[in-house]
Amino acid sequence: MSGSTLGTLFCVTNFGESHGPAIGCVIDGCPPGLALSEADIQHDLDRRRPGTSRHVTQRREADAVQILSGVFEGLTTGTPIALLIANTDQRSGDYADLLDTFRPGHADYAYWRKYGHRDPRGGGRASARLTAPTVAAGAVAKKWLREQYGTTFAGWMAQLGPIAIPFVDEAQIAHNPFFAPNAGVVPELEAHMDALRRAGDSCGARVNVVARGMPAGLGEPLYDRIDADIAYVMMGLNAVKGVEIGAGFRCVTQKGSEHGDELTPQGFRSNHAGGMLGGVSTGQDLVVSIAVKPTSSIRLPRASIDRAGNPTVVQTLGRHDPCVGIRAVPIAEALLAIVVMDHALRQRAQCADVRHAVPPIPGSVGGA
C-alpha cells in the first residue's frame, strides 16, 4: 500500500536507487507452473537497456537479471519471484555538485519537500533506471498471458519531437534504435537527435502501445476499471504527461454517431473505444497512446534555486537520454502487460464460472 507495489493480485514491489548496489522487484501472486528462466526476462530488459545506441544514455549497464526465488526446476512455484539487477556503472561524481540544487523538471525539489532527505545520486529513486524491474516483471506477465490467452503486446514510437511517424510495418520496430514502425523515417529521426544532442537540448515523444488477442471481460466497472488502471500505470511512467485510450482527445470533436463503435456479426466496425467499454475489455485490441515530456537533464543552462532558496544556474553534464520517450516503448508495453495480467487474475477470481452459449464477437474489423 505504500506506493512501491503495483497490482492487486499480480503484485510487483519495486526497490532500489540509481546508484545503490542493486535494484529489483518482488513479483507476488504469479500462477504456479509457468516455465520461467532469466532468458525469458532478459530480452525485454535488453530492449530497455541504456547504451544501446548513441541516441540514448551512454551509461553502460548489462542489466543482467537474477531470479532469487519463486522458480524451482524451471517452473514458477506460485511463491514470490524476486528479481535482482546489479548496478555496475554508477558514477556518483557526476552528480555531486547537484546535491544542494533543484534541477528544473526533476523530482529534486518535490522530494526534498516531501522527505527532507534524499539520495541525489543519479536521481536516486526518481531515476528512470527503476523502470528496469518493471520491465522484468512485465516480461513474466507477457509470457503467462501469451501462453494462457494468446495475448501479445507491441509498442512503438508514433512521434518524436516534431516528427510524426506514420505506422508502416510492425516488423520494422525491432530494427532501428527508435522503435519506429517505419524504416523510411529513421534517417530523419537520426538527424533530429544528433542536432538536439549537439544543441544540448532534448525533445518529447508520443508512444503507442497495444494489446492483441485480449480476453473480454477484464476490468471492474466503477473504480478499478481497466482503462483507469492503464492510465494509472502509464501516467506513472517517468516523464509521461498525457494518456489516451482509443480515440483519446480526438473524441472531443467527434459526434456520438461517429465515435460509438457499431457491432456486427462479423465484429466491431471500428475501435474508437480502444478495446474498453464501461471500464471492461471488449476483446478488441487495447489501444493506448502516451505523451512523454522532453528530458529534463539538458546541457543548456537553466535558472533554479538552491536549498537555501538562493538563485543559481543548472547545467546537467552527465549521461542522459536526449529523448526519454525512446526507451519508454518497452516500459509501456510492460506496464500494459502487468495491468492485463492483474485483471486476468481478478476476472477468474470472481467470474471463473461464467459461461456463455454464444462465442465472443469476432476480432475488430477496424483498426485503432
Place this chain on the structure above:
Amino acid sequence: MSGSTLGTLFCVTNFGESHGPAIGCVIDGCPPGLALSEADIQHDLDRRRPGTSRHVTQRREADAVQILSGVFEGLTTGTPIALLIANTDQRSGDYADLLDTFRPGHADYAYWRKYGHRDPRGGGRASARLTAPTVAAGAVAKKWLREQYGTTFAGWMAQLGPIAIPFVDEAQIAHNPFFAPNAGVVPELEAHMDALRRAGDSCGARVNVVARGMPAGLGEPLYDRIDADIAYVMMGLNAVKGVEIGAGFRCVTQKGSEHGDELTPQGFRSNHAGGMLGGVSTGQDLVVSIAVKPTSSIRLPRASIDRAGNPTVVQTLGRHDPCVGIRAVPIAEALLAIVVMDHALRQRAQCADVRHAVPPIPGSVGGA
C-alpha cells in the same frame, strides 16, 4: 480491493445501480472532528444533478443525500460515513427493449461477457448516476482540505464539441449551464446543443480541473504517484478517453529547454509540469485536462447485434445528456479532491516529522 473502493486511507466504497432503490457510498478514514452536515455535501450534488437545464438529461432526481453514520453532534467521529441517495425517478420501461441488445459505445456487451448477467435498467452499474456518491465524497474531502490547508478546487468546460472556450473568468462558471468560464460563448454553446438535440446526436468535450493552494510533498515516487492516481480517477470517470497533466500532449513537441519549469526565489516561472514532479506535488497548482467522449445513447439509428449474435439496429429514445462532458465538471473536481485528500493523509502518516528550515517556494508565477 474489488473495484468499488477508491483510495488507500480516505476510502470511498460505492454501491447502487441506476434503477435500484438507492445509491450511495461509505467513506472510511475521514479524520475526526470535521464539522459536517448534509448541507455541506448537497451543494456539489446539486451542481451534478440531472434536470437542471434543457442541455442535460431530463431525469428528475432530487439527489438529496442522507448521512447514515459517522457524524455525531455535527462532527465526524472518524468512523465510516455512510451516504445514501434515493433513486426517485426511475422509468425502467424506457429500457426494457434493450435487454437483449448491446448499445454501441455502452458497457452492455463488455458486462455481458464479464458477468453473464446484468441489470440493463438505465445502464445499471455503468450509469453515470453512480458518480453522485463520488461527488458527495468529494465534497467531504474538499471541506477538510480547505480547512486544513486552504486547498480549493475548480473545474470548467474548456471545449464543447468543436467550440473551444477561452478562459475568461472563473466567476462566470457558476452562472451558465455549461460550466463555461466565459459568458460570451454561452449563446454559441446553446445553439450548438439545441442543434445536436434536434439531430438526435451528441458531442464530446474537454474539461479542465485545478487544485489551488496545494501542499507540496503529496504523492509516492514510483507507482502511487499523485499524477498516476489522478490519471486513474479521471480515466475511470465514465466516458473519459484522455487525461493530461500540465502541458499534456503539448510536451511531445516541446524541447527540454522550454518544458522544464525554472525555479526562482520568487517561485516557478511556469507550470508545464502541472504541479507535480517525480510523482510528488510541488506546491504549484495541480492542472488536469480530460477528454470526454460524446454520449453513446443517441436517437440516430446504429448497427448492433443482439445476445444471440444477430444483427439489429439500436435507437435510444430515453432521457440522456447530449453532452456528458457538461456534468463531468463537478465530478472531475470531486475526484481530484479525493486523490489529494488520500495523499494528504498518506503524507502525514509517513512524513509527519519532516521539518524544513526553509519555507516552500512561493506560488507559481506562471498559470496553467
Place this chain on the structure above:
Amino acid sequence: MSGSTLGTLFCVTNFGESHGPAIGCVIDGCPPGLALSEADIQHDLDRRRPGTSRHVTQRREADAVQILSGVFEGLTTGTPIALLIANTDQRSGDYADLLDTFRPGHADYAYWRKYGHRDPRGGGRASARLTAPTVAAGAVAKKWLREQYGTTFAGWMAQLGPIAIPFVDEAQIAHNPFFAPNAGVVPELEAHMDALRRAGDSCGARVNVVARGMPAGLGEPLYDRIDADIAYVMMGLNAVKGVEIGAGFRCVTQKGSEHGDELTPQGFRSNHAGGMLGGVSTGQDLVVSIAVKPTSSIRLPRASIDRAGNPTVVQTLGRHDPCVGIRAVPIAEALLAIVVMDHALRQRAQCADVRHAVPPIPGSVGGA
C-alpha cells in the same frame, strides 16, 4: 484500507453505529449468478438478533435486511451488494449520563484518546450491533460456498462461564437459546444465567466453530495464511481475547510424535492441525475455538474516571447481554465463512489451472 473493510476479493465494508438511523455493509466482489434474496440472509440474522430469549439483551430489533443493490431478477450481478438494516429500538436516554465517563472494559477511553470525539450512544461504533452486517455478509458467503464446494459451517457454545458443555449432537444447537450442542446441560446453563442476571454480573464463554467440506489449497504461505486470517477475524470479534486452531494451546504440552497428523490412503488419522498446514487448508475440517470475555456492561458498581480525570463509579443499567458469548456463535460462523470465501476466490485467481492426477485425500478419520 481504513479499517472497516474485510477481505481482499470478497470485500465487506461495514458502516453504522448502534443508535444511528441504520447500519449495513457493502459486499464487493461477490461472483455473479448467485441466487440471492433477503430470505437467504435473514435466517442467520435472526440467529444473532437481540431479544430472542431472556438470556440476551432485551433490545427489540427486527434486524430486517434490505438488499439495495447488486441483485437483478434474483441473481447477483457481480457488482456491489449493499445491505441495509434499520435501527428501530434505540433508547439513547439509557446512555446519556455515560457521555463523560469511561466504562471499565469498554472502548470508551481508547476511542476518546484516539479520536477526541465519539458517539457514546449504545457504544456507538464499538457496539456488538455492528456484527449484524457481518452476519449478513457471511450468509452470502455461506450460500456461495455451499453451492460451489459443498462447504458448510457450524458453531456452538463449548463452555459458558465455568460450565463446560460436552459435544453431544449438532442437531440440538438450534433448539436452545445457548447454541449448546447438548440438550442435557441446558437447565444448568439457564440456572447459571438467571443467577448472574440477578447478581448484576456477567460471564465469559468458549465458542467453537468449524467448516466442513473444505477445498484444499486455500490460504497463502507466508503472511495471508488462512490460519492468520481466521485469527484476525476471530480476535476482531467484539470481546474475543483468545483464538485457537486445531489443538490450540494443548499443543504446548504435546510432543511432535503426538501432534503431527499422520496421513494414510484412507485419510488423516487426526486433526490436531485444525485443517491447515503451512497456512494452507488441507481439506480437513477447519476447527477454531475462541474465548469471549464477560460482558463489560454490568449492574455492579465499578471504579472509573471521567473525562476530566476525576474518580467516579459506573453502573450500567441499560439492556445488555449477560454473556456476549452466546450471540457470538452465529457471528463466528459468518466470519469463518467470509475468510473461506475470500481465500476461495484468491485461490482460483492464482491457481485455477492447477490440475492433479491424484484426487484429494479422503475426509479426516479423526475429529477435532
Place this chain on the structure above:
Amino acid sequence: MSGSTLGTLFCVTNFGESHGPAIGCVIDGCPPGLALSEADIQHDLDRRRPGTSRHVTQRREADAVQILSGVFEGLTTGTPIALLIANTDQRSGDYADLLDTFRPGHADYAYWRKYGHRDPRGGGRASARLTAPTVAAGAVAKKWLREQYGTTFAGWMAQLGPIAIPFVDEAQIAHNPFFAPNAGVVPELEAHMDALRRAGDSCGARVNVVARGMPAGLGEPLYDRIDADIAYVMMGLNAVKGVEIGAGFRCVTQKGSEHGDELTPQGFRSNHAGGMLGGVSTGQDLVVSIAVKPTSSIRLPRASIDRAGNPTVVQTLGRHDPCVGIRAVPIAEALLAIVVMDHALRQRAQCADVRHAVPPIPGSVGGA
C-alpha cells in the same frame, strides 16, 4: 495483496526459499530520517539465528543482512528499504528423498494441492527460515518506535513442553539459550531438551511478548483492530496454533466484575484487556501469549502417503529445532513491533490533529 506483504503503511514484502540463493524483504513506507545501518538490524537477527546452541537447528547461517536501498548517508530516505540475507549453508541432499512424500505436520501436502508444484528443499517457502527477513523488518520498526514514542518490546519463553517457567527477571532472558526469564529453570530445560533430542522427538512451547510505553489510540474499531492484527501476525508465525491477548482463555471463567479493568486517576487497576479495548490501544502494555506446536520434523517414524497416494513411512534426519518455540521469541517480538508501527502510522494519518486537554492515564498499576 498476494499474501507475502505485511502491513498497510509500513509494508514488508518477503521473498525467498530455504535453499535458494538468498532470502529478504522490502520495507516500504518507513518514515525518512531514521538513522539506520546493518548493525541496527543484525542484533535481532543474531537472536533468531540457527546454530547458536545445541538446542536449536545446527544449520550454520551467518544471517548477515545487507541493506540494498532506502538509506543514504546513514538515514532512511522514505523509499523502499530492501534487505538481503544470503543462504550459505544449504544441504539440499538432506531433503532429496522427501520430494514425493508428505511429511506429517508439514505444509507439503497442502502446498501440493494448492500449487501442483513445490520446492521441497528445506521446506521451500514454508521454512521457518523465512522469518529472518521479518525479524529484520521488525528491528527497523522497533528502532523507530523507540525513538518516536519510547515504545519497547520484550519476549520470553513462558512454558517449554510440560515445564512452566515462572517469570523472575527480564534481564535473564538474554543469558540462556531458551529466552527464559528465569535462570533457575534452565538446567531443567536443558535436561528436557537433551532427552527429547535423544528420543528423536520434539515439544511445544508457550511464548509471551509485550510492548511497553505504548501510545494510546492505535488500532481501528471494527475490522483492522490492533488485537485482530496482532492475532493475524502471531497465528501466521510458523507452528503457532493459539493466540491470547491479556487474560486470553482465562476470561472464559472470569466474571465481568473481575475481568473489566477498573480505572483510577492513578491508572488502570489491572490489565486483563492486554492493553487494548474495542480494538484500540489504551496505553497499557500490550500483552500477548502464543502456543507453538512441537516441531513436525522428527526422527521417530511417522505414517504418511506419497504423491501417488500410497502409504509410506517418514523419518526426518535433517537438522531441525527440537522446539521451534525457542527461536519464535525474537520473531514474535518483531511481528508485534511491525503491527504497532503500522498502526502508529495509520493513527497519525487519520488523527494527527486530535488534541486532548487531559493527559493520558498513567501507566498500568497492574501487571499482565
